Amino acid sequence: MQPSKDVGRVILILVFAVACFCSLPLLAAEPASRDLNSGWQFRIVTGPDAARAQTELQSWHPAQVPGVVQTDLVASHLIADPFYQDNESRLQWVGESDWEYQTSFQVDAATLAREHVDLVFDGLDTFAEVFLNDHAVLQSDNMFRRYRIVAKPLLESGPNTLRIVFHSPITKMLPYVKSLPFVLPAISTQNGGNEEGIATAPYTRKAPYQYGWDWGPRFVTEGIWKGVRLEMWDTLRVENFHVRQQEITKEAAKLTADVQIQAGGVAGMASVTFSHEELGGKSVSDGTQTVQLDAGTNHVTLPIRVANPKLWYPLGYGAQDRYHFSAVVHVGKNAVAVLRSV
Numbered sequence: 292m293q294p295s296k297d298v299g300r301v302i303l304i305l306v307f308a309v310a311c312f313c314s315l316p317l318l319a320a321e322p323a324s325r326d327l328n329s330g331w332q333f334r335i336v337t338g339p340d341a342a343r344a345q346t347e348l349q350s351w352h353p354a355q356v357p358g359v360v361q362t363d364l365v366a367s368h369l370i371a372d373p374f375y376q377d378n379e380s381r382l383q384w385v386g387e388s389d390w391e392y393q394t395s396f397q398v399d400a401a402t403l404a405r406e407h408v409d410l411v412f413d414g415l416d417t418f419a420e421v422f423l424n425d426h427a428v429l430q431s432d433n434m435f436r437r438y439r440i441v442a443k444p445l446l447e448s449g450p451n452t453l454r455i456v457f458h459s460p461i462t463k464m465l466p467y468v469k470s471l472p473f474v475l476p477a478i479s480t481q482n483g484g485n486e487e488g489i490a491t492a493p494y495t496r497k498a499p500y501q502y503g504w505d506w507g508p509r510f511v512t513e514g515i516w517k518g519v520r521l522e523m524w525d526t527l528r529v530e531n532f533h534v535r536q537q538e539i540t541k542e543a544a545k546l547t548a549d550v551q552i553q554a555g556g557v558a559g560m561a562s563v564t565f566s567h568e569e570l571g572g573k574s575v576s577d578g579t580q581t582v583q584l585d586a587g588t589n590h591v592t593l594p595i596r597v598a599n600p601k602l603w604y605p606l607g608y609g610a611q612d613r614y615h616f617s618a619v620v621h622v623g624k625n626a627v628a629v630l631r632s633v
Contacts, residue, residue, distance in 0.1 A: 322524035334351050339388065341384040351393075356518070364385065379508045396451055399448070407443065410453075414515070416513055416516040418457065422454040434496055460497055461491055465486060465487065468490075528553050529551065533548075543597065544596070548618065552584060552589040559583075561581070567616045568616075
């Protein structure tokens with residue numbers, strides 16, 4: 292009978308240990324961010340005859356990030372003023388060429404010790420291949436979206452290189468558009484450029500005004516048009532914070548606050564406190580919601596009511612009153628994320 296008692300004690304101890312482990316709160320350090328907007332250089336990869344004839348374009352030149360290749364060429368005195376006389380037509384080769392950007396940055400042990408390290412691009416214009424330490428990590432085709440890459444496995448302690456090859460959206464898209472059994476009309480066919488009379492803009496996730504308009508010139512840009520950064524986080528990070536208006540009257544504004552939380556591999560409890568700032572600067576609490584976070588994407592939603600709201604009016608019809616909304620994510624007693632609407 293003695294062995295069975297020992298087995299029972301072991302089982303009881305294991306159950307107690309598992310219960311204690313499950314009740315432990317998440318341990319979360321606040322996410323950190325580091326921009327990678329400095330130290331960039333650019334050069335030409337390939338292009339039409341007008342580009343290949345300029346040998347100085349094959350050397351590395353300083354680049355501004357955020358920016359585009361046309362502004363970098365102007366800053367380095369490699370092209371004339373694009374808005375002078377007929378330079379618009381003379382410089383169409385820029386948007387018909389492929390360009391390469393690169394930078395280097397240091398990574399320390401503290402960064403590599405974080406559970407997650409992501410490489411985030413807020414805007415790449417438009418067709419780009421991204422290489423981190425010569426490893427292909429991304430092929431982008433959309434100017435309007437943000438890209439997030441899991442970077443930690445490829446990062447090294449010390450110097451790291453980041454390289455991006457941008458492909459001409461015109462030469463990239465033209466064979467595809469010509470293969471289609473239909474043609475979408477666009478004003479850009481009337482504004483020059485080597486598109487063989489076929490507009491590629493309607494098929495490309497890119498600002499259409501760059502292809503020329505009745506009010507503006509045709510400059511098809513390429514480059515890192517928004518910021519680049521490393522994001523370091525452990526247990527969780529906030530992906531999005533959004534306040535939606537449901538109904539509004541003179542008596543009350545009914546809103547919904549949404550927070551999207553990305554949790555790591557360990558589930559646990561977190562609380563989200565919502566508040567809004569009255570027009571006089573006074574902060575008003577809208578409530579707290581406690582949630583069980585699962586690994587992956589979690590959504591937290593809370594209804595908000597603003598009594599007797601002051602409205603925003605167009606100029607000449609009334610005041611432009613605005614409210615600011617905030618959300619604070621707590622894990623235990625630690626505030627791991629603070630968000631504020633603009």
